[in-house]
Amino acid sequence: MSLADELAAQQRSISVAEFFERNKHLLGFDSPTRGIITTIKEAVDNALDACEEAGVLPDIYLSVRRQERDIFRIIVEDNGPGIVPEQVPYVFGKLLYGSRFHQIRQSRGQQGIGISAAVLYAQLTSGLPTLVISRTGPDRPAHLFEIRIDIGRNEPDVVRNEEFDWDRTHGTRIQIEFRSTLAAKKRLIEYLKYSSIVNPHARILLEMDDETFLFDRVSDEVIACPQAIQPHPHGIEIGQLRRMLHAGSGTLEEFLTGTFSRVGKKTAGEMCRGAGLSCTADAHSLSPEEQRRLVETMQAVKVPPPPVSRCLSPIGEDLITRGLEKEFPMDFIRARTRPGSVFSGHPFIIEAAIGYGGKLPPEGNAQILRFANRVPLMYQQGACAITTSVAGITWKNYGISQAGLPTGPLLILVHVASTNVPFTSESKDAIASIPEIEKEIVLALQDLGRDLKIFLSRRDRNRLQEDRARAVCAILPDLAAKVAEIVEREPPDISTIEGRIMRKLVVRRHGDAGVAAVEVRNYTDTPASLSLYAITRQPVEDASPPPDFVTELDGEHTQVWQVALGAGEVWQAHYRESGRGILEVRGIDPRSLVLVDQDDELDT
Amino acid sequence: MTNWTLDEEAGGRLTGIARKWYDQMRDGLVPSISLPTRTKQNIAYDDASEVWKYGDRESTRSAGTAKSALHLLKMAYVIWFLKTQIREKRSSTLRELYYISEGWKKAKFQAQDESNFLIEDLEILTDMQREAFHLRPEEDGATVFGPLELREMTRRGERAIHCQDDVGEAGYQIPTNVETIELVRHDAQFVIAIETGGMYARLIENGFDSDYQAILVHLKGQPARSTRRILNRINAQFGLPVAVFTDGDPWSYRIFASVAYGAIKSAHISELLATPKAQFIGVQPSDIRDYNLPSDHLSEKDVAALKSELSDPRFASDYWKEQIGLQLKLNLKSEQQAFAAKGLDFVTKEYLPARLSDMGIL
Numbered sequence: 001m002s003l004a005d006e007l008a009a010q011q012r013s014i015s016v017a018e019f020f021e022r023n024k025h026l027l028g029f030d031s032p033t034r035g036i037i038t039t040i041k042e043a044v045d046n047a048l049d050a051c052e053e054a055g056v057l058p059d060i061y062l063s064v065r066r067q068e069r070d071i072f073r074i075i076v077e078d079n080g081p082g083i084v085p086e087q088v089p090y091v092f093g094k095l096l097y098g099s100r101f102h103q104i105r106q107s108r109g110q111q112g113i114g115i116s117a118a119v120l121y122a123q124l125t126s127g128l129p130t131l132v133i134s135r136t137g138p139d140r141p142a143h144l145f146e147i148r149i150d151i152g153r154n155e156p157d158v159v160r161n162e163e164f165d166w167d168r169t170h171g172t173r174i175q176i177e178f179r180s181t182l183a184a185k186k187r188l189i190e191y192l193k194y195s196s197i198v199n200p201h202a203r204i205l206l207e208m209d210d211e212t213f214l215f216d217r218v219s220d221e222v223i224a225c226p227q228a229i230q231p232h233p234h235g236i237e238i239g240q241l242r243r244m245l246h247a248g249s250g251t252l253e254e255f256l257t258g259t260f261s262r263v264g265k266k267t268a269g270e271m272c273r274g275a276g277l278s279c280t281a282d283a284h285s286l287s288p289e290e291q292r293r294l295v296e297t298m299q300a301v302k303v304p305p306p307p308v309s310r311c312l313s314p315i316g317e318d319l320i321t322r323g324l325e326k327e328f329p330m331d332f333i334r335a336r337t338r339p340g341s342v343f344s345g346h347p348f349i350i351e352a353a354i355g356y357g358g359k360l361p362p363e364g365n366a367q368i369l370r371f372a373n374r375v376p377l378m379y380q381q382g383a384c385a386i387t388t389s390v391a392g393i394t395w396k397n398y399g400i401s402q403a404g405l406p407t408g409p410l411l412i413l414v415h416v417a418s419t420n421v422p423f424t425s426e427s428k429d430a431i432a433s434i435p436e437i438e439k440e441i442v443l444a445l446q447d448l449g450r451d452l453k454i455f456l457s458r459r460d461r462n463r464l465q466e467d468r469a470r471a472v473c474a475i476l477p478d479l480a481a482k483v484a485e486i487v488e489r490e491p492p493d494i495s496t497i498e499g500r501i502m503r504k505l506v507v508r509r510h511g512d513a514g515v516a517a518v519e520v521r522n523y524t525d526t527p528a529s530l531s532l533y534a535i536t537r538q539p540v541e542d543a544s545p546p547p548d549f550v551t552e553l554d555g556e557h558t559q560v561w562q563v564a565l566g567a568g569e570v571w572q573a574h575y576r577e578s579g580r581g582i583l584e585v586r587g588i589d590p591r592s593l594v595l596v597d598q599d600d601e602l603d604t
Numbered sequence: 605m606t607n608w609t610l611d612e613e614a615g616g617r618l619t620g621i622a623r624k625w626y627d628q629m630r631d632g633l634v635p636s637i638s639l640p641t642r643t644k645q646n647i648a649y650d651d652a653s654e655v656w657k658y659g660d661r662e663s664t665r666s667a668g669t670a671k672s673a674l675h676l677l678k679m680a681y682v683i684w685f686l687k688t689q690i691r692e693k694r695s696s697t698l699r700e701l702y703y704i705s706e707g708w709k710k711a712k713f714q715a716q717d718e719s720n721f722l723i724e725d726l727e728i729l730t731d732m733q734r735e736a737f738h739l740r741p742e743e744d745g746a747t748v749f750g751p752l753e754l755r756e757m758t759r760r761g762e763r764a765i766h767c768q769d770d771v772g773e774a775g776y777q778i779p780t781n782v783e784t785i786e787l788v789r790h791d792a793q794f795v796i797a798i799e800t801g802g803m804y805a806r807l808i809e810n811g812f813d814s815d816y817q818a819i820l821v822h823l824k825g826q827p828a829r830s831t832r833r834i835l836n837r838i839n840a841q842f843g844l845p846v847a848v849f850t851d852g853d854p855w856s857y858r859i860f861a862s863v864a865y866g867a868i869k870s871a872h873i874s875e876l877l878a879t880p881k882a883q884f885i886g887v888q889p890s891d892i893r894d895y896n897l898p899s900d901h902l903s904e905k906d907v908a909a910l911k912s913e914l915s916d917p918r919f920a921s922d923y924w925k926e927q928i929g930l931q932l933k934l935n936l937k938s939e940q941q942a943f944a945a946k947g948l949d950f951v952t953k954e955y956l957p958a959r960l961s962d963m964g965i966l
Contacts, residue, residue: 471670475677478710479667480629482680486622486687496632501668508632 018151021124028379028427029121032180036064036072037188037378038427039121042114043076043174044192045375048199050080050172052225052313057217058202062192064182066209071126072180077173082136085143085161092119092132092174093147093156118176120149125179129159134172142166182209187378189213194369194376197323198315198415218322226313229419230261232306233271233298235345241295248283255283262304270301308340308347312417315374320353320413328411331357332455335413336444343436348418350437352444354452355411365403366390366410370431372421377429384430386414389441398449399456414441469502476501499523499594507532508596509583511574516540518583520563520571529564530588532573536581543575614737615690617730618683625676635676636666639725640872644916647871654880656865656918658728658872674710675722681711682722686737695738698723728872733829740780746831749775749808750819751791752838757784764788768813775808775822782833787841793817794965795838796956797882799825799850799859803940803951810952816966819844826859829870832877835863839879845965846879849956852887852897853937854909857919857928860884865918885959889931892938895955898945899936906937 024030028038044060051058056079063075083091095116119130135142146160166173185208192204196215201223204215231240233256248255256268263271272279274297277290286294315323320335335353342348360367370377370386381387387405395406406412422432431437476494484491499506499521505528506521522528534540539550539557547559565571583597625635640646640658648659667673685704689696696704701723702716713719723734730736752767756779767776779785796818798804804822807813813820819838823831839846848863850856861867864882866874892899902910910928913919919928931937943951960966 468670472667472673475670475673475710476667479625479635479673479677479680482677482684482711483622483625483629483635486619486680486684487626489626492626492629494629497629497634497667500632500634506632 018154021120021151024117024121025427028429029117032070032125033184034379035118035121035125035178035180036074036182037184037191038114039074039118039176039178040064040076040188041191041375041378042118043074044195044204046115047076047078047080047172048195048202048374051078051202052223054081055222055225056080057220057222058199058204060202060204062204062206062208064188064206064208066182067177070179070181071177072182073175073177075173075175077168077171079168079171082170082172083134084136085134085145088132088134088143088145089147089156089158089161092116092130092145093149093158095120095149095154115174116149118178119147120151122176122178123148123151126177128177131175132172133164133166135166135168135170138169142168191376191378193327194371194378195374197327197369197413198320198371198374198376200315200319200323200326216326218326219319223313227310229307229311229347230259232342232345232347233260233263233301233303234342236260236295236298238292238295241298242288242291245283245286245291250283251279252277252281252283252286253279261306267301267303271297274301305340305342306345306347306419308342308349311419312340312347312349314349314351314417315415317351317353320351320415324353324355324411324413328355328360329358330355330360330411331459332452334448334451334455336447338440338444341436341440343422343434346418346420346422348416348421348437348440350440350444351413351415351417352441352448353411353413354445354448355413356452356455357409360409360411362409364407366400366406366408366412368405369411369413371413371415372423372428372431373417374415375428377431379427380424380429383424385433385438386416386431386441388433389438390414390445392438393442393445393449395449398453400449400452412445414444416441472501473498493596495594495596496521502594504592504594505530505588506594506596507583507585510596514576514578516575516577516581518573518575520565522565522567522569524592525567527564527566528588529562531586532561532563533584533586534559534561534575534577534581535584536577538578540575540577540581543573545573610736611690611693614730614732615687617732618687618690618726618737621726621729622680622683625680634666634668636664636672637676637679637725637729638662638664639728642724642868642871644868647868647917649917650874653875655874655878656871657874678705678708678711678713678718679722679725681705681708682719682726686726686739689738693738695740697740697742698734699742701739724869724872727870731872733873733876735781735783741828741830746822746824746827747775747777747804748819748821748834749804750795750813751817752819753788753790755786755788757786767819773808775820778828778830778834780828780830782830782837785834785837787837790819790838790842790844791817792819792842792844794960795819795821795835795844795846796885797821797823797827797831797835797846797848797863798940799823799848799856800940803849806941806948807952810949812952812956815952816957816960823848823850823859823863827863829877832863832879835882836877836879839881846882847885847960847963847965848882849885849940850887851937851939852889852892852931853902853939854906854913854928856887857884857913857924858909861916861918883963883965885956885963887938887940887942889927889934889936891955891959892936893930893934895943895946897938897942899938899942902931902935902937907932 029035047060048058059079061077065073067073092115122128122130129146129148132145133142141163144162144164148157148159150157192206192215196204200219201217201221203217206213244259252272253268256263256271269279275293314337317335317337321333324333333355338350340347340349368390370384390412391404395402400406400408400410416431422434424430424432480491480494496506496508500523503523505524508519509516511517536557540559548562549560551558561573563571585593585595628635641661641663646659646661647656650657665672665675667676698720702713702719705713727734748767750767754765756763765776804820807820812818835846838844848860850859863879866878870877910932914928943955
């Protein structure tokens, strides 16, 4: 037998399932530690996508429980639209089966590998089939499946399929058991925390080892599901075009205007002329050479960018801010949503946020939260275009120290939303270096950096002022006491001076011979309004200005003045009162008020 | 002014500062003080008294900033301490005051410069000298030798002293408070104030005081206030000319300037301390050239000091412009004892008689 014959005998086709069995790392199952996170990530991604499509607010329940030794049972249950029973085996039991692969719009999952890869991983490590319960509506019964993957054929192997009495009206529940460890428990919680930041409309509950973690929603708004759009002529490749032509019909002009976004008759005509083809040629029967010419001219002809707003769903500045506020107490949070942009015909939007201070660790590298289509990226930070963009910015310009990455109590969030997020590998951990994307990230962060700088310098100034004022107020009482000792008198009341220095509102009552003088001085830098209550046993007399209203209750007379005064202004009132009265100030934050009641002087 | 009324006055004026602050605080105002700016730019020649005094520039310290509030607190502590000390007829030195502040917590002084400076502020605010507060400087005053008779009020009674007959080889030591001295009579033609102890001793040894009827005053470097005050008083009371003999370098010219015009630090009491009619003997830069004196090259600091003197209002005369310009050109400086190179008698037999005749004193 010749060598070629021997080799030929060994050559056979490889099933996709078999390929991935050998190359688990490509799917994020390279270690038992990662297995749990990847499985939960895939299941949560699917659940969120499904809820979005169905227009419901996601309620996701997760449970991770150790079964025996190193076998863990993972349950993911959602309130999504459910999966029709005929599809369930394929969704979970066949790799590369999915609804979103052929659509051009923003979605979390795409290729249809993730969850079936988890099923495969379970089968390989624990040998157990995956349990799926799904229900599509209250009027239909739920179905329970036990599914395996036939690895040789990449086809589902349904072990069990029966109707099931389920208390949910719609949704899906998966139960997977595989070998793993909980070494990455912190990572898992982080993953859910980050997910909840960029999915502020979702509620996620995790039960793990008797511990419960709730990531609640901050927004009750159902996010608009992005609409699928047609492919854009820029970025189309020859193979793809050939497939589309093959499936197409009619004239070339009809094909171009009907299949691609932003191609009208004028543009289509331009493309045909450029490729030396007739507009009326039969699209179906172009020669390979003609197809090649067509693809080339399609790239060259000027076409408006694809409709970004329809196919993408950015989170929005407000919701990013609220999501971050919920999970990270910080002194400064600002978010930016950039206008849409395009790379190789794929629309994308960059969103970014910067947080500073609060409970962030004061030292070490800034915390970078990376997201793609609302999914947190947990691994390979160093290989990601987001990280290199962050490191490429001169942070010192914004008052932040830097050692490669920026350092200090800083949090940076970057979200890349696109119909086709360019990942470096199928495990979807890092975004590839695409100049258009990097440029947008840098612009968004520089914009936020300027806001941060303003905040920092204002904070420093305020802190300085406050320190100064506090220092002064610590010294003044000593000065008053010493001065009083020298002049041999009682120490003077220095509350007014303190109020002036601390920039507060000072209300002071003094007087003699039964005439009270009330003085309000606004040392703050904002206008103030307050209500002044003089509560006396006898009605006051000769008040100037007269009180705005007067009441009497159980022998107590209450005189009220409504006082409004601008920054630095002074308001005064005089009245005749007999006996001790009470002066009260309402409608103002007590922290910015100093009330000096020199009542003793009225006793005469 | 008797001691009793002086004490009364000093205590009253110190309390006045505190009373002003008390009133300010009682009225809801932030306490403050105003003082003349104590820089070279803010001293001006006063035609009436012929001395350099502080100009019109004032700076206000208000307790609205932590630094100034602390300054006022320290001042309050010092006023309180001085008032007590005056009432109890005690006295202390500037150094002791610095150590006493150890117990004042926040109001404690960080360095003696700080407390000295604050005392000068109080002198300005009260228009009185620190001696009135019973405060003595650390250093003892310099010495006097010559045909001068005076009476000093000591703790053990009044002493009459003749500064040639009743003193040892070193002369009469000037007390820190010159106000206790009464100048009685003299038999002198002029006063010669000398920077270094070596030259002072040389003149005594060579009998310069008897030969030329001169009162010799040892300045001991930068002269203490008491030394300057006694020169001022001898000049004022007896009308004797005062001549100043120092080294020939920029630092010595400042010694002359403080005798003749007052120092920036004490410009508030220039009238009491300065002797505007005092004249400069030398060593002049032209002496270095004319007598070919042994000399050193100017250092960078010397050159900077000379240039700074060119912009000092106290040296704004043609004489000093010429001399300083010459020295910068020569790039040389000499000590007064460099005259010894020409023999130990040269300075008393040749240089001083010739120079004093030039100046019209002999």
